[in-house]
Amino acid sequence: MDITIMGSAAAEAVPSLWCNCECCKTAIKNGGKDIRCRTAYLIDDDTCVDCGPDIFTQSVRYGMKWEKLDRLLITHPHSDHCDAIEMSWRRKGFANFVRPLEMVGSPKVKDMIKNVLIGNEEMNGNLFEETLHIHFVEAQPGAPIQSGDMEILPLRANHGAWKEAACLNYIIRRGNHALLIANDTGFWSEETWQIAAGANVELAIIDCTCALAYPDSVDGHMGANIAVKFRDRLLQDKVLAPNGQAIVNHFSHNGNSIHELLEAFFVPKGIQVGYDGMRIQL
Numbered sequence: 001m002d003i004t005i006m007g008s009a010a011a012e013a014v015p016s017l018w019c020n021c022e023c024c025k026t027a028i029k030n031g032g033k034d035i036r037c038r039t040a041y042l043i044d045d046d047t048c049v050d051c052g053p054d055i056f057t058q059s060v061r062y063g064m065k066w067e068k069l070d071r072l073l074i075t076h077p078h079s080d081h082c083d084a085i086e087m088s089w090r091r092k093g094f095a096n097f098v099r100p101l102e103m104v105g106s107p108k109v110k111d112m113i114k115n116v117l118i119g120n121e122e123m124n125g126n127l128f129e130e131t132l133h134i135h136f137v138e139a140q141p142g143a144p145i146q147s148g149d150m151e152i153l154p155l156r157a158n159h160g161a162w163k164e165a166a167c168l169n170y171i172i173r174r175g176n177h178a179l180l181i182a183n184d185t186g187f188w189s190e191e192t193w194q195i196a197a198g199a200n201v202e203l204a205i206i207d208c209t210c211a212l213a214y215p216d217s218v219d220g221h222m223g224a225n226i227a228v229k230f231r232d233r234l235l236q237d238k239v240l241a242p243n244g245q246a247i248v249n250h251f252s253h254n255g256n257s258i259h260e261l262l263e264a265f266f267v268p269k270g271i272q273v274g275y276d277g278m279r280i281q282l
């Protein structure tokens with residue numbers, strides 16, 4: 001499996017639009033890894049996890065080939081992870097020779113896309129299958145989904161008002177390789193830990209939205225200290241293999257997301273820091 005982190009920021013990106021905080025000003029000055037698009041991932045050439053407002057730039061920057069994309073996994077119905085307007089360009093007149101796409105997400109993802117798009121007169125009829133050429137697969141926590149040669153296990157995230165299973169983390173398995181994508185979550189509930197136990201993934205990508213400024217944030221999003229505890233629990237419950245990699249990702253400027261500072265904290269603890277364009281080969 002070839003994984004590209006196409007974006008490593010929370011909802012506002014880094015630097016945040018309209019913001020003049022010290023983190024944002026430093027990010028502009030530094031450039032490079034301190035410039036962060038909204039979080040999204042490309043797995044091999046055929047799977048994208050999340051599709052936010054930066055997806056056009058990300059697809060061009062990282063060589064994402066739309067004609068090879070088979071499936072899109074959506075973690076939750078926040079617009080930085082699922083931009084319904086970007087989906088709308090799949091309709092006739094805006095895209096030609098559109099390849100059918102499977103979309104995996106909670107029922108609330110489907111509802112959100114409908115609510116945003118259905119008022120458009122061009123969106124009548126069967127919105128997903130006929131207009132957008134999307135086959136929607138409803139994901140439920142703990143219920144595995146087989147998509148081609150990929151097995152997807154949705155997990156209930158701890159994400160504020162979306163705790164009722166609208167926000168999902170995913171264990172993604174292909175052949176002998178597996179990874180966990182766990183952004184937009186606080187520390188898991190015991191129910192989720194029990195479902196994930198023994199997965200033995202090679203890579204865990206862990207939420208660290210609150211980062212260094214709020215290191216003990218535990219619900220909704222995680223801070224730096226809680227992200228370390230999360231990694232430790234992944235190892236304890238054999239969700240992450242003993243020799244597996246852990247990467248923190250999904251950073252907010254409010255948490256102080258300067259890459260050098262994050263590395264100084266996490267690297268001595270055996271955790272890598274995600275950045276736009278980071279590639280991992282399993």
